[in-house]
Amino acid sequence: MLANSIDPVPYLYWSKEFNTAFISTAWKNExxxxxxxxxxxxxxxxxxxxxxxxxxxxxxxxxLSGQAYDEYCIKGIYNVLDMTFIDEYTWAKIGAIDGNxxxxxVMSGEDLPAKVYNYPKPVERDTAVPQVDIKSDTRKLxxxxxxxxxxxxxxxxxxxxNVQKWETADGYDWALIGVDGNDQYWVAxxxxxxxxxxxxxxxxxxxxxxxxxxxxxxxxxxxxxxATEKENNTKLNKTIDDLKKKSxxxxxxxxxxxAELESFKLEISNLxxxxxxxxxxxxxxxxxxxxxxxxNKVNEEKLQKIKEIIG
Numbered sequence: 537m538l539a540n541s542i543d544p545v546p547y548l549y550w551s552k553e554f555n556t557a558f559i560s561t562a563w564k565n566e567x568x569x570x571x572x573x574x575x576x577x578x579x580x581x582x583x584x585x586x587x588x589x590x591x592x593x594x595x596x597x598x599x600l601s602g603q604a605y606d607e608y609c610i611k612g613i614y615n616v617l618d619m620t621f622i623d624e625y626t627w628a629k630i631g632a633i634d635g636n637x638x639x640x641x642v643m644s645g646e647d648l649p650a651k652v653y654n655y656p657k658p659v660e661r662d663t664a665v666p667q668v669d670i671k672s673d674t675r676k677l678x679x680x681x682x683x684x685x686x687x688x689x690x691x692x693x694x695x696x697x698n699v700q701k702w703e704t705a706d707g708y709d710w711a712l713i714g715v716d717g718n719d720q721y722w723v724a725x726x727x728x729x730x731x732x733x734x735x736x737x738x739x740x741x742x743x744x745x746x747x748x749x750x751x752x753x754x755x756x757x758x759x760x761x762x763a764t765e766k767e768n769n770t771k772l773n774k775t776i777d778d779l780k781k782k783s784x785x786x787x788x789x790x791x792x793x794x795a796e797l798e799s800f801k802l803e804i805s806n807l808x809x810x811x812x813x814x815x816x817x818x819x820x821x822x823x824x825x826x827x828x829x830x831x832n833k834v835n836e837e838k839l840q841k842i843k844e845i846i847g
Contacts, residue, residue: 570605573631573638575612581689583616584648585628587640598627598639609640613648653688656714656721658695663734666699668711668725678722681710685722692723696731758822765828772835773804779842786846803831 572594578584592609595602600623614630619642621627626647631638655677661667675692678685681703697713703722704710709730714721 570607570636571633572605572607572610573614573633575610576615578613578648579615580651583619583650584613585616585630585640585642586613586646586648587611588643588646592640595627595639596637598622598629600625602639605636605638609638614640653690653719654714654716655688655690655693656697658693659698661696661731662698666702666733667696667731668699668713668723668729669696669731670694670723671726671729675723678710679720681705681708681712681722683708688721692721697723758825761825765825765832768832769804769828772832772839775839776801776804779839779846782846783842804835 576584587609588611590608590611594605594607594609596605597603598620609630614628616628616630617632618629619626626642627639628642628647629637629639659667670692671694673691673694677688677690677692679688680686682705684706692713697711699711699713700715701712702709703712708724710722711725712720712722
């Protein structure tokens with residue numbers, strides 16, 4: 537019995553007067569109109585079939601023995617709800633309406649699988665090529681640069697990507713991070729996500745390493761010179777202390793000499809402070825070293841004068 541047929545027996549009655557059988561009009565209320573699936577537009581993101589015949593039967597189950605509906609399948613494209621292979625035919629379920637399932641046999645060349653997108657995947661950091669580091673899990677992938685371009689179903693995976701091209705649109709910098717045939721994958725790049733190329737990284741590293749070694753050697757030499765100067769200053773300070781003892785005996789007549797000695801003591805104190813600073817800055821160390829040598833020369837001249845005065 538067809539899906540839209542009814543059993544007429546409950547609606548028959550017999551008239552003795554007319555010796556005739558009649559059927560009640562109530563049967564019309566029992567007939568339910570079947571809503572059949574209709575073709576849809578092509579959508580490459582969805583699995584579809586294109587029925588290319590006007591004589592293809594619609595069946596309630598996927599089988600040659602399955603119940604056939606009164607109407608044939610309309611030629612066109614349909615979304616596939618399910619698919620199976622029975623009785624040497626591929627069957628596509630193209631509708632499930634009001635409890636009725638609609639299956640149709642699919643012939644060669646009619647199956648339209650959903651397009652598989654090869655979305656770009658993160659790569660390792662490579663300083664030799666331009667890259668971006670996407671730091672968000674909610675960044676959209678688009679088929680062109682710009683906020684109005686088509687958005688892909690999947691979001692951009694957090695990670696590092698090689699950049700094939702840069703564009704600016706709608707106030708954003710856009711990086712092309714993948715191409716698959718006619719499909720381009722663009723992503724908006726935020727501040728701090730750009731990873732520029734570092735050219736000749738190894739050569740630059742070796743050069744800086746050599747510079748560091750050379751500076752370390754120079755600093756070591758300066759430290760040795762400072763140690764020598766410090767030793768000389770210590771000897772000089774001892775001599776000054778001896779002179780101070782002698783100068784106490786001449787305080788009355790040598791007030792000018794004492795003033796000069798106090799000034800010299802202050803200069804020596806400043807020199808000692810500057811010596812400590814030399815360890816932090818090589819350039820300052822070299823300048824202060826020269827200053828210390830100059831001060832020592834002046835002190836020796838002063839000492840000679842003092843000796844001449846005492847002498």
